[in-house]
Amino acid sequence: MPTTAQIVDPKAVADRIIAGGKITMEEAEAFIALEQWSDILALAAQATRIREKFTGGEVDLCALVNAKSGLCSEDCGFCSQSARYETDVSTYPMMSVEQILERARQAKSFGAKRFCIVAANRGLSDKDLPLLCEAVRRVKAEVGIEPECSLGFLTEKQLLALKAAGMTRYNHNLETSESHFEKVCTTHTYRERLETMRMVKRNGVETCCGGILGLGESRQQRLELAFELAELDVTCAPINVLNPRPGTPMEENTPPSPQEVVKTIAVFRFILPKAKLELGGGREVNLRDFQSMAFLAGANSLIIGGYLTTHGRQPGQDMKMLRDLGFTV
Ligand code: SF4
Numbered sequence: 001m002p003t004t005a006q007i008v009d010p011k012a013v014a015d016r017i018i019a020g021g022k023i024t025m026e027e028a029e030a031f032i033a034l035e036q037w038s039d040i041l042a043l044a045a046q047a048t049r050i051r052e053k054f055t056g057g058e059v060d061l062c063a064l065v066n067a068k069s070g071l072c073s074e075d076c077g078f079c080s081q082s083a084r085y086e087t088d089v090s091t092y093p094m095m096s097v098e099q100i101l102e103r104a105r106q107a108k109s110f111g112a113k114r115f116c117i118v119a120a121n122r123g124l125s126d127k128d129l130p131l132l133c134e135a136v137r138r139v140k141a142e143v144g145i146e147p148e149c150s151l152g153f154l155t156e157k158q159l160l161a162l163k164a165a166g167m168t169r170y171n172h173n174l175e176t177s178e179s180h181f182e183k184v185c186t187t188h189t190y191r192e193r194l195e196t197m198r199m200v201k202r203n204g205v206e207t208c209c210g211g212i213l214g215l216g217e218s219r220q221q222r223l224e225l226a227f228e229l230a231e232l233d234v235t236c237a238p239i240n241v242l243n244p245r246p247g248t249p250m251e252e253n254t255p256p257s258p259q260e261v262v263k264t265i266a267v268f269r270f271i272l273p274k275a276k277l278e279l280g281g282g283r284e285v286n287l288r289d290f291q292s293m294a295f296l297a298g299a300n301s302l303i304i305g306g307y308l309t310t311h312g313r314q315p316g317q318d319m320k321m322l323r324d325l326g327f328t329v
Helices: 010-018 025-032 037-055 097-109 129-143 156-165 190-202 219-232 258-271 283-295 315-325
Strands: 060-068 114-119 146-150 169-171 206-208 211-213 236-241 276-279 301-303
Touching: 010 037, 010 258, 025 219, 025 258, 037 258, 060 097, 060 276, 097 114, 097 129, 114 129, 114 169, 129 146, 129 156, 146 206, 156 190, 169 236, 190 206, 190 219, 206 236, 211 258, 219 258, 236 258, 236 283, 236 301, 258 276, 258 283, 276 283, 283 315
Parallel strands: 060 114, 060 301, 114 146, 146 169, 169 206, 211 236, 236 276, 276 301
Antiparallel strands: none
């Protein structure tokens, strides 16, 4: 007797998506349950068809600067920047505009097209707003790279000030599904994160919103996250994979295998056919030799040049991988 996983045909679902339809939760459940590489590769091939149809060979390359590090009031269990955990993360206040510009120039020199100014905060303080607006304005005007921000919760007034300065995209990840969120963070709610992204979208700023695989969530909860992102109609969905940080409550978590990550990316592509699916933090340690497989399973965006508290591999290696895959870089 074939299982549901074996009887849902990825090509038939992809044909429907390419014709403007959607995948159902039941179909996504069948796909995420696949265990054999032969089935996962067939799924990845159809995810690639969907990616080629909607976004062609374009790839987004985004670099980050951790403009303010550590001492965050929140208790996100994966995060070494929380003031509640004893970690080896370096702590420093908001960088100067010149320091941020310097990092933007570096990002541009290694090929990044987008530059995200990130601060470890529950939310943006009005005190930091003028500096950040100036940084956004000058990154765009003087460096010529697309500025985006990730500054935690923010008010509509703050968002509009950043938008007026030239910010085109705002990042605030949901991190996981609503049903799992309280196991990840207790100092703010999933709804607060969701409302922030709805406000960003309402105000005509592109949304960058995704999560982290490996926070102890089930496969079903990964699907819940993906369908929530589809509901939000996000422009870009970063998919990070936990790189357990010493001193955090999740330091002993076992991250998902490369096979599980590749399959999850493929399923996310079916659920988010037009989004930028961005491979983010944790890819080097968790995907290892399978990083290019993620791009053969529907990914089409990459964080390059390192992450907030950990190093990445050399940007030149990533550029070579993307060219070899046939992306336009
Ligand atoms: S993920 Fe963000 S809000 Fe949560 S502890 Fe880290 S810096 Fe703070």
